[in-house]
Amino acid sequence: MTLLSSVPTTNEPLVLAGKKPRRWPYWVGGILLALLVVLGVALARLDPWLRRTLEKQVARQSEGRYQLRIGELHTQLLTGTVRLRDLRLRPAAADSCWQQTRLPRLLADVRELRLSGIGLWAALRGSVVPVDTVLLAGARLRVLRLPPPNPAAQPLHEQLPQHFDGLRIGYLGLRELQAAYGPGRVPQASVRQASFSAHDLLLSAAGAADSQRVGYAAAWAGGLRRGVMTVARHRVLVGAAQFASRRQQLTVDSLRVRSLDAMQRQGKVVRVHLVLPRLQVGGLRLTALRSRQLRPDSVVLTRPWLALALPTQPPPPLHEVLAPYLRQVQLGQLRVRGGTLHLTAIKPQPRIQDIRLLADNVLLTAAGAQDPSRIWYAKSWELRTGRVQTTVSAPVYWLGLRSIELLTRTGRVQATGIMLKPTMTPSALARYKGHQTPHITVRAHALQIAGFDFAAFARRRSLLAEQLRITKMRVLIAGDGRFALNPKASLVTQESLAKLAVRLNVRRVQLVNAYVATSYIGPTTGRPGYISFNRINVTLRNVTNDPRLMTAATPMTAQASGWLQNSWYATAAFRIPLLDPAGRHSGQGTFGPASITLLNTMTEPTRLVRFESGNVRRATVRFQGSRRQITGTMQAEYSDLKLTLLSKNGGPDQKTLLTKLGSKLLNGIVIRDENPRGLGPDKLKVGSMESRRDLRVSVFSLWRQGLVSGLLNSIGAPKKVARHISEQP
Template sequence: MRPVWKWVIGVIATIIVILVSVIWYYSRNWKPIVETKLKEIVQNSTNGLYSLHYNDLDLNIGLGNATLYNAELIPDSAIYQQLIRTKEAPNNRFHIKLSKLKIRRFNLMDVLSNKKLNIKSISFEDPSIHLMSEYHEFNDTVRTEPKKTLYESVKEVFTSINVREIDIDNVKFKYTKYEEGNMSNFDFEKVKIKVHDVLIDETSLRDTSRLYYTKMVDVEIPNFEYDLPDGFYRAKFKGLKINTRDQNLLMTGVDFRPKMSKANFYKHKKQNVTMAELKFDTLRVERLNFQALIDYQQTIAWKVQLKNGSVDLHADKRYPKYPIIKIGQSPHQKLLKLKKLLRLDTVVVDNVSLVYHEMSGKYFREGSISFNGVNGLITNVTNDITALKKDKFMRADLRAKIMNSGNIHAKFGFDMLSKTGYHTYSGTVGSMKATAFNRILTPLLNVEIASGNIKKVAFNMEGTDHKNWGDFRFDYDDLKISLLNKKKDENGEQSSKKVVSFLINELLINDSNPDKKGVYTVAKVNYTRVPEHTFFKTLWQSLLDGIKQCAGISEEREARLMGAADTGKKVVEKGKDIVEGAKEVGKKTGNFIKGLFKKKDKSEEDSEQ
């Protein structure tokens, strides 16, 4: 039996030696063939745009492994310019460097017999990727000849290429954008990219479940910061996750604000422009069309969610504001003018606070008005004319607490196709103390609400570029205001002009609506827009007009009120005589005060009109 076993062992050993020898031979002799074919495929499949360089190729056919050392995929700028002239250039180019490219478990027999290349995994070591983006309009137009696909470029060598997994870890990623002669850059560090199931064959490009031949691309980017080209603002986030299979994008710790303090911002700007600070715990985009985003910089998604955040807007009236005509610059009109397509079915606002701060140029104090915990939906956010022809209105339905006190519910409708900027807005404000508004009134107007109960506010308005009109209802009682002295007293408190305030409350302002006689005032707003005012300032001025009408303050009385506030000393001196009961005031000071503040009856107002 021993000779038989020796014979068997000898045969097996011989086969192994022959197999190893064949593998060694083919590994050595196939290496130049593989190298030549590899570079040829890269050259042909990219119309000569890219070339592949590396120091060495380690090829083990027996194990189905290959390793490229110090590999580099380099775009040719001269070829790119030629492709631009022939209108064949892609919007994006890549320059990729890596220390090792490991290809594991490919089957040589499939390549030889079926021209099919199946690879289990590809991994990148120490990768550096530079993406250069340059938009070209010709990529949006319909081509008379179809663009050559990647499959058509490789089909002479392979009928199909399949890679199950690609891992790119710890990537240094640089993004450069070229636009209208300008260049901007930003960098990512420690990026993780995983690609699942890459398939290049005759049918894969038409597979709607794939993005550029892939079933899934998963990207994670930590701790990103970017200084905007304007030199004033910085954008950053704690984390970004992208999954093309689920069509989701998730950003956490989003922060957008000036790089400098508010004082330095305005010192450098030297004018009263809006300074913005935005912060969100979560920004989520669902069912995002990544192909449209990558190819054409178009943002098409089903839902965007802004969660747990704040928007702070600042103005400083100590600096000049250069008058600019704002007609045609409303938010929905700006949206329609965007160069790139935007189509969002729904924007979900979840617990976001909006605060407007303004520094007075007269009293050098900052006032603010806040909308706390805003929740709601904005729908049909798009500049897609085709979609707008089916439904031309962008809508917003939002709820919040104004001054963190009263509940406000507002609805907006924007006619996106209107040439005059037509829009509607309606809403209600629930019960609250009027004194909550002292946060903005006292610093900016030197006026304080001493008391007041707001029972309900309701408005139903329409507007265009030039007019705002509609009904305004304001139910309140016990409204009292105080005009304040500019300077603080010895105790550091700001005292009120008691006599003037008393006269205004008694003679100028209706302390309730309905009034003591049960007469209820409904304001009929018909406000003409000041061309230099923004959309939101015009909206506020229209609502303020309604408040004034309900409170019984005509334009003439308001002018007299402001005059009284500016010349309060003289008025106080004459008003003291009234309070002290001097009888002579009826003929002298009394007539002056009454002429300044008296409420006209209906017949007097009609005669003036």
């Protein structure tokens, strides 16, 4: 009760004993009220004043070349936010006023520009001004003219107001941007929709010097849809693209490039048609671009379709093309998945399908081109393809392959499903050439090269390999003797290998289980004859035109075996010094046993000679050939040999009275019906092989001539007669 009674009961303010209450003068409140009124009026007029100031500033800084109109401007000082809407920038000067300026000439419309989190206190102090967000949305930009590059232009951070140390933007975003470049009705480049963003953008000297930043930003991201441009007479269309520096990845979808010039003829520069569904670049470090280097971890092209029209003159090396733009380009891995390539402006017009390519550590610089450990700029290449189609000696032959495999690390090359076929009949081909021409059809199961020196091929165009192996090859050769011989020297000779413009060195060449069939239309009969060689195996060693390896003591050697008409076994061996200027070479072979009637499929329709009977036990041939002739011997052991002369215009059996009489005289007087006659080695008639060489025919024809002359002489024909018959086409 005592405590309660001591509490004052009046409504007067409680004042400490000995002090009087402090009273503010009434005029102080008036001043505060007036300040608030003035501040409110100032804030109300700030936005219009700031809008007018910005518009005047643009006109003043551009020297009257630009006019800026701002639809709305709102500020919130407490939050440091500025919002602008409906911005419109237009050129305000005549065209002649733009010739002496570094400013671009453009038109721009911006739906909204918002700046938030502006550090006003830092701006007043002149330090680095922080800005939380700068967002530009709904912009449409048309660039009519770009100024020439200005090497003396100041960096962007040096163009800020001098009392600022810099500007730091937490997030910079451009959304729904439409842009176009070019003064014409159809722009040279345009983007239907694009978005870009930058994180932690530091516009200052420190930001420019920071090696972890690119364009002052710690991270960039962006994307676009429907980008179109015209570059170097090519129209480029990008369906969509996305990039993020933090993921270090660039993805481009639906890239198309189309030449504005015809692809069927060559020009001064490369012409391209490209359809690329997807391009992916991984490990793309923007920081490397600061020193003009591009070093992504991987570049992947998915299902590209590429048509190329190569230029009339070889283009410069790729590293020289890139040098003005990038000091170094290095790809960790280049991969192509399911590509197609078509070369359109050259006569072969090759087409390659289902290309699968992998290149490791590609360095596109002069050092990369000269590095002995690299091949075509890369440490290694792996190439696998599907079907390959092209023409050979266009338009005479068509070449197709089922697949190709190429591995540079192991020196492996393989082609499967090989097919070479003429595009016209033998007679049409001869008429097209104007002379006799072999009509060749080739099929092969596989061609394999082991130990191929890709580096020598890339740098010196040398063909160096340990082994070449062809399996299950089928060759059909058709000829038409009714046409004149080719006036030019034949290329199917050992001399042609010696004259190759490239260095050739294959240690071993193998032909496994091959088949060769020939047909020939006789010049007098007009009928085709046929003969075949089956189960052929051939091994060549020291196939080279290197003078250090190809000498008389170390020539190219060949061993061959096979079956004539699938019934007559034969073996042969050859020694051929490819660099001998006289074309000297030698060989030997054995044949038999078999019936000589196997030759009738060729002799009857083309020579009008039929072997009625004759059993060959064994035949041995030794010869020496040159650019002038072939000589040698033939030892043929046979029995019961009978020939019949035929007539082109005879009856059902192709015989006339004259041919019957000639056959009796031939068998009774000239032909030696068996060899040897009687017992002892002296009874064996050795045929003399002698025939002059016509350089217009192949070396295989020379060997055939020798066999014919030796066979005819061994069965009784005089040497001159045998030689004359052998030299007939």
